[in-house]
Amino acid sequence: MVSLLRNQKVRNALLQALYVGSLAAMVLACVMIARRNLAEQGITSGFDFLFKSTGWDVNFSLLPATANDPYWWFFLIGIVNTLFLGTTGLILATIVGTIVGLARTSSNELARLLGRTYVDIFRNIPLILQVFFWYALITHLPTPRAAHEAFGMLLTSRGLYVPVPNVAGIAFAAAILGVIAAIALPLWLGRTSHLSQPFGERVGIQLTAAATALATAAIILALGRLPDLPLIDFPALQGLNLKGGMRIPPEFSALAIAIAIYGGSYIAEIVRGGFKAVGKGQMEAALSLGLSPWRVFTLVRLPLALRAMLPILANQYVWLMKATTMGIAVGFTDFFMIVALTINHSGQTLEVIGILMAGFLAINLSLAAVFNRINKAIALKGNQLRG
Amino acid sequence: MDSTLPSGPAVRIEGLDKRYGSFHALRKVNLSVERGERIVICGPSGSGKSTLIRCINRLEEHEGGRITVLGTELNDDVGNIDGIRREVGMVFQHFNLFPHMTVLENCMIAPMIVRKRPRAEAETTARRFLAKVRIPEQAMKFPGQLSGGQQQRVAIARALCMQPQIMLFDEPTSALDPEMIAEVLDVMVTLAAEGMTMICVTHEMGFARRVADRVIFMDGGEIVEEAPPEEFFTSSRNERTRQFLSQVLGH
Amino acid sequence: MEMVVVAPPAPSRLEDLKRRFFATPLQALLSLISLTIMAFIVWKLLDWAVFSAVFTTTGGPEACQAAAGACWSVIAARWRIILFGLYPFEEQWRSALACVSVVVMTVLSCIPAFWTGRRIALIWGAGTGLYYVLMKGGVLGLPYVGEEAWGGLALTLFIFVTTCLIGFPLAICLALLRRSDLPWISRTTGLIIDGVRSLPLISILFTFAVVLPFALPQWLQGDKLYRVILGSALFFSAYQAEIVRGGMQGVPAGQEEAAMALGMSYWQRIGRIVLPQAMRNALPATINQFVISFKETSLVVIVGFFEILASGNAAYGTGEWRFAYVEVYAFIAFIYFIFVFSLSRYGAYLERRMAVGER
Numbered sequence: 001m002v003s004l005l006r007n008q009k010v011r012n013a014l015l016q017a018l019y020v021g022s023l024a025a026m027v028l029a030c031v032m033i034a035r036r037n038l039a040e041q042g043i044t045s046g047f048d049f050l051f052k053s054t055g056w057d058v059n060f061s062l063l064p065a066t067a068n069d070p071y072w073w074f075f076l077i078g079i080v081n082t083l084f085l086g087t088t089g090l091i092l093a094t095i096v097g098t099i100v101g102l103a104r105t106s107s108n109e110l111a112r113l114l115g116r117t118y119v120d121i122f123r124n125i126p127l128i129l130q131v132f133f134w135y136a137l138i139t140h141l142p143t144p145r146a147a148h149e150a151f152g153m154l155l156t157s158r159g160l161y162v163p164v165p166n167v168a169g170i171a172f173a174a175a176i177l178g179v180i181a182a183i184a185l186p187l188w189l190g191r192t193s194h195l196s197q198p199f200g201e202r203v204g205i206q207l208t209a210a211a212t213a214l215a216t217a218a219i220i221l222a223l224g225r226l227p228d229l230p231l232i233d234f235p236a237l238q239g240l241n242l243k244g245g246m247r248i249p250p251e252f253s254a255l256a257i258a259i260a261i262y263g264g265s266y267i268a269e270i271v272r273g274g275f276k277a278v279g280k281g282q283m284e285a286a287l288s289l290g291l292s293p294w295r296v297f298t299l300v301r302l303p304l305a306l307r308a309m310l311p312i313l314a315n316q317y318v319w320l321m322k323a324t325t326m327g328i329a330v331g332f333t334d335f336f337m338i339v340a341l342t343i344n345h346s347g348q349t350l351e352v353i354g355i356l357m358a359g360f361l362a363i364n365l366s367l368a369a370v371f372n373r374i375n376k377a378i379a380l381k382g383n384q385l386r387g
Numbered sequence: 388m389d390s391t392l393p394s395g396p397a398v399r400i401e402g403l404d405k406r407y408g409s410f411h412a413l414r415k416v417n418l419s420v421e422r423g424e425r426i427v428i429c430g431p432s433g434s435g436k437s438t439l440i441r442c443i444n445r446l447e448e449h450e451g452g453r454i455t456v457l458g459t460e461l462n463d464d465v466g467n468i469d470g471i472r473r474e475v476g477m478v479f480q481h482f483n484l485f486p487h488m489t490v491l492e493n494c495m496i497a498p499m500i501v502r503k504r505p506r507a508e509a510e511t512t513a514r515r516f517l518a519k520v521r522i523p524e525q526a527m528k529f530p531g532q533l534s535g536g537q538q539q540r541v542a543i544a545r546a547l548c549m550q551p552q553i554m555l556f557d558e559p560t561s562a563l564d565p566e567m568i569a570e571v572l573d574v575m576v577t578l579a580a581e582g583m584t585m586i587c588v589t590h591e592m593g594f595a596r597r598v599a600d601r602v603i604f605m606d607g608g609e610i611v612e613e614a615p616p617e618e619f620f621t622s623s624r625n626e627r628t629r630q631f632l633s634q635v636l637g638h
Numbered sequence: 639m640e641m642v643v644v645a646p647p648a649p650s651r652l653e654d655l656k657r658r659f660f661a662t663p664l665q666a667l668l669s670l671i672s673l674t675i676m677a678f679i680v681w682k683l684l685d686w687a688v689f690s691a692v693f694t695t696t697g698g699p700e701a702c703q704a705a706a707g708a709c710w711s712v713i714a715a716r717w718r719i720i721l722f723g724l725y726p727f728e729e730q731w732r733s734a735l736a737c738v739s740v741v742v743m744t745v746l747s748c749i750p751a752f753w754t755g756r757r758i759a760l761i762w763g764a765g766t767g768l769y770y771v772l773m774k775g776g777v778l779g780l781p782y783v784g785e786e787a788w789g790g791l792a793l794t795l796f797i798f799v800t801t802c803l804i805g806f807p808l809a810i811c812l813a814l815l816r817r818s819d820l821p822w823i824s825r826t827t828g829l830i831i832d833g834v835r836s837l838p839l840i841s842i843l844f845t846f847a848v849v850l851p852f853a854l855p856q857w858l859q860g861d862k863l864y865r866v867i868l869g870s871a872l873f874f875s876a877y878q879a880e881i882v883r884g885g886m887q888g889v890p891a892g893q894e895e896a897a898m899a900l901g902m903s904y905w906q907r908i909g910r911i912v913l914p915q916a917m918r919n920a921l922p923a924t925i926n927q928f929v930i931s932f933k934e935t936s937l938v939v940i941v942g943f944f945e946i947l948a949s950g951n952a953a954y955g956t957g958e959w960r961f962a963y964v965e966v967y968a969f970i971a972f973i974y975f976i977f978v979f980s981l982s983r984y985g986a987y988l989e990r991r992m993a994v995g996e997r
Contacts, residue, residue, distance in 0.1 A: 008463040016822040019815075023826060034853035103672075108665055109658060110672035124978040125971045126936040129947060133971075136963040322838035329940050336841055340848075349849050356841055357833070364836045446895050472901040483896035487914050496910060497900035542896075549900060 034350055043347045050075075056345060058333040060249055071342060078338030079359060085252065085334060086321040089259030093320060096260050097267025104268060105275045115268065122265040128326050130262055135254035135330045144237060153245075154235050160248040161235035171224020178217025185209045251332035255324070263320050270316060274309030275301065307378055314371035321363055335359055395458055397422045397553050397584045398443055404451030405438060405608075412438045414608040415452070422552075425585045427595040427616075430605035431631060436588045439605070440555045443586070444475045457552060473501060476546030480558040482538045484530035490517065490541050491526040494548045502549065509548070516544040520574050536567030540574055547578075554578065556587040590635055596620060604628045699958040712962035713969050716953040720969065723789015723944045729781065733792045736772040739765055740795045748984055755913070766799055785863050789944035791973065797867055797945065798935045802928065805871035809878035814908065817883055834876035840937055842869045847941040866938055874931050881927060885920030886912060922992070925985035929978055936974075946970055 004010050035045055050072040057067050061077045062084055103115030122130070139157050141147075147154040147161075154161040165172070186206035235245025278301055286300040287293075327334035333341075339356045343349050398420040405413040413435045420426055428436045441447040442454060445461060445468050454461040456471045485493050494513035498504045504512070517523045520540040522533075530538055539559055546554060556575065560568045572594050579585055579598040589595070595602050595616055602619040604612040604627075612619070612628045623629055659669040690707025695714045702709035713720075722733040743765025747758055773792065776782035788796065815827040834842070846869030851859050859865070889912055897907040917924075939947045947970060953959070954966040 006465050008465055008468070010463075011465065012820050016820050019823050020826050030853035033855060037852045106668065108668040108672065110669050110676070114672050114676060120979065121975070124933075124975045124982065126933040126947075126974055128936050128939065129967060129971055129974065132947065132951070133964070133967045136967070140961070140963065325838040325840040326937075326940075328840065336838065336844075339841070340844060343849070349852055353845060353849060357837065360837050360841070361833075444899055446898060469901060469903070472899060475899070477896075477899035479892060479896060479899075481890075481892055483890075483892035485893065485896070485911055485915075487918070497902065500906050500910065501901040501903075546900070555899075 031350065038347065038349065041347060045348070045350060047351055049346050049348050049351070052346075054342075054345065056341065058338070059331065060252060060333050071346065074338050074342070075335070075355060075359070078333060078335035079363075081327075081333055082321070082324045082335040082363070085255055085259075085324045085327065085332070088256050089263060089324070090317055090320050092256060092260030093263030093267055096264025098271055100264060100268035101271025101275075104272045119265045119268050122261050123269075125262075127258060127262045127323060128329055130258040131254055131326050131329055134257045135250060138250040138254055144241065147237070152232075152234050157250070158247070159250050160253050161245040162248060163232050163234045164246045165221065166225060166233050167221055168224040171220050174224075175217040175221045178213050178220060182210045182213035182217070185213055249332075251327065251330045254330055255327055255332055258326075259320060259323055263316070263323070266316055267313065270309050270312050271305075273312070274305035277308035278304045310371070310375055310378070314368070314375070317371070318364055318367050321367060322360070396420060396455075397424070397457060398586070399455040400439075400443075400452065401454075402452035403439070403442065403449055403454065405435075405442065405447065405449050412608050413442075413449075416608075416610055418603070418610065420553075420584065420586060422584055423582050424600045425579050425583075425598050426587065426601050426603060427599040428586065428588045428603045428605060429590055429592075429595070429631070429635070430611075434605040435608040436605045437557055440477075440557055440586055440588055443553075443555060444472050444477055446477075473549065474551050475553045475555060476549055476551035477555040477557065478539070478542050478546055478559045480561050482530070482535075482542045482562075484538055484542055484545070486530050489527055489529055490522075490533070493530065493541060494545045497545070497549050512548050512550075513544070516547045517541070519547070519577075520544045521570075534567060535563045536570045539563065539567075539571045543571075543574055543578075553584045553586070556585065556589065558588050558590075560589060560591055592620070592632075592635055604631065606631070699962075703961060708965050708968075709959075709962045710965060712954060712959045712965050716959065716966070717969075719790065719953050720946060720949050720966070721791045723793060723949045724787050725789060725792065726781075726783060726787065729775070729783060732772045732775070732780065732783075733788075733790075736769040737792050737795055739768045739772065740799055743799075744981075755909075762799075762803055766803055769796065769799070785861055788863075790949040791946045793943065794935050794945040797863075797870065797938055797943075798932050800867045801870045801874050801931060801935070804868065805874035805878060805931075808871060808875035809882055810913070812875055812879035813882035813886065816879065817886060831876045831879055834873060835880075839870070839873050839934055840940055842873050843937060843941050845869065846872075862941075863943070866941055866943070870931075870935070870938070873934075874927070877930075878924065878927050881920045881923045882916060884923065885916035885918075888919040889915045918992075922985055922989040925981065925988065929982045929985065932978060932981065933974065946973065 005014075038045065051070045053068045053070055054074055055067055058065050058074065058077060058081075060081060062080050063073075063077050065074070065077055100115045100118050103111045104119070106112055106115075138159075141155050141157045144154070144156045144158060147156040149155075152163045167175070186209055189202075189206050189209055233245055235247075236243060282300055282304065283296060286296045291299065324334050325336040328337040328340060331337070336356070339352055339359075342352050346352070396419045398418070400416060400418040403413050403416040403418075405411075416435075416439060418439075428439065430436050438447055442449045443456060443461075449461075457474055459467050459471055461467060461471055484490075485496070488496065491510065491513055494516065495506070495509040498509040498512060499506060514523060514526065517526055520543055522537055522540055522544075525533060525537060525541070530541065533541065543559075559575070560571055563571065568591070572591060575585070575587070575594065576598055585598075587594075587599075599616050601613060602616050603610055604619070604623075604625070606627050612623055612625045614623065619628075620632065623632065660666040686707045688707075690705055691710055692702045692705045692707070693710045693714070695711045699709075699711075702711055718727070718730060721737075722730045725733045743761055746752055746761050746765075752758060752761060771777060772780070773788060773796070774783060774785070812827055812831055816824050816831060818824045818827075843866055846865045847862055850865055893911055893915065894907055897911045902910070935945065936947050938945055939951075944952075950966045950970045954963045959966075
């Protein structure tokens, strides 16, 4: 027996069995205890509850929602809300981050100082504190009757009211797709190799494609216009309430602003790092070819910097998506808050935790897949051109 | 393992076989090394000579055949492996000194934690062997502050501090600048003169001629030729050996 | 040796300014825009925070509401609740002392002379022990104060310190397990680490605080505070484990081989040879992880703890100071900023120092 224990192979097998076995036993024990405890409260395990109606409501949803809808629909609403908030925050943060990051790499000392101050301040204050701050700020705005007005928008303690076009929902969605196409199409055309025309002609084709997509979007909007209403619906005070326009609830705007500012400070550093990674030699080579500084930037510095920052940016985006769970702090019904509410109301703890994990795994994996594709598409072939 | 040892060869290797995936690194190698014997192994790169000596202290696990070191068989028994490693010192091509410890600490750590020697004794031993490799004054420096030749001499001293019965050298001079090779070889020659059992993988044919009892030529995972140096260098029978020798000695 | 220094003719200050900020029209424009933004923000901020601000509590909230600037009197009136939460008033000096002990401990562990496993462990053990005794009392004539009364900055620091204290050794264990040669051990550990990393911290805190009691036997449930700390430590360790593993990958394989050849056992090789070098490699990333996890302690507010953020909400949320939320958040932000900024500056300094050392 003792000599058997001294055998390396036997030892290895025993260690592995012990480790995996005890972990599995722990998980199993927890699940069994949980099932017994839940059964005592009259909760049967299983996923049947998904088809029962919830009996409670959500305060923000892009999809139609009532208290009669089943749980599975609410989970879907939660995921859509998370993705919507996440994408909004991600776009805003990227815009902020790019501006600040460019300021930080600029040749101008004052601009650099400004960028650095921004990053130092907002990176070092916890995101949730910033969420609380913006939420307090928005809910302390004046009531609708004394609303601030700017560019047709109304700022009130009940949220931000923005004008919207009076257009059927489907047409609106199609028009948004058109705008996206107007941006994506020229990029795609620029990448594909069958465009072998000279540079000037190629730009012409790209511009035409963009213009066509935009025009289509405009036509769709015009066709989908609701009859007998003005083209744009401005919010306005009627009696004690605001009518018209679209309300962006304070929960959503507080989160989006905070994520944009905090995430922006991180993305600014990624942008700066990306530009720093571009080798001096490549820029000097470009300048020595007689390219103008602007062309050097767009043809050499930017493409190389983008490639350097993309993998880190992907991580940051995944992080931003997860940060939407802070919605629960101010009562925004994101995926996680739906999960928490479901546990409170239905008691189906184990199943819901399973759904939570699966949901975030799916979000993480799909984001990772998207970025892997982009990364592969733009990766430099071979290992020439290392900074 | 006892320090009073049973008689028999220091190392006996029978039918040793080793593969890395589809690459056959060692094919049925047989080798016996007597106590006090000095063996030099040479051969082109990829011939399996490093793998062979790394099997002797189980840095590589062999798949077929038997290895017996100082009367103990090297198998899956953890106690045997530990015992053999304590009695077999090794010097590497890239020194592998511990960069976060001083030279003295490098030499003291194994005797203290493996052999459980008291600190004072370990330090005396360490200083003695540092003096023997002729760098007693560098004891308090860190490896990064020494030249390659000095580092390799520290590595030899570190292995000797465990007071091993067998020393393995894995291309000890290949990573050194030419002017530093001599100082390392000098130390090795002294060691040989004192009767240490040594197995050296090296291309230093001068060293082989001077100290080796037997020179072994390996190619393609096999021992091709095995002979005393004078015979090996003057009248080798094998075509591959002669070709290799002409490449090594040719210039 | 003789040195001849020919000083260039000193440019006049005006020329220097011109060269630095107005070299080209584009530069001039950029400078002007930046200067305007800066001047505007600085002026507004100074006006709000200093010139038009109210600093004393004498006028009460009314004086504040009348003033155009900041109302720092809310801090003067409520700083104790922000820093110490609901800790008994007469005992708050203990809470303050406990915070100091944690800060001293952190500063000490930033000094290279203490960077051996044993010394760091000793400092952290002593610091945390001192904190615990001071806060909890019940010995040495200190009246007993239960965990439910802990709050404010003191609780934030406690959660942070215990998270690191539990999370760090756990991270090393996880890293070693993931790096194991035994495929089942390394794969299972990899699954755990990647699983935890794919979840948001809030969901883990929520699970440990609310869900775990269902799944544990009575005797294992413990206090909610310690469960949440455990969850936070698990999250920390999953990230830190990858950092440690990265550090280990930076240690050449020859190091472990040399240790093996000298007859060292697995634990001797890991403890004496691999880890000391790996931790040095991983130091900058580790400090960064500490910074992140300090900021993330603020998330426990969501599972209902009275840490600094929640006590801040309470400081302005009730009664007459309702309007003074900006000042309270600014105060808390300032406290976080001091901790996080100094720690991250220290990390950047270390990184630079090590980069120089490697050359």
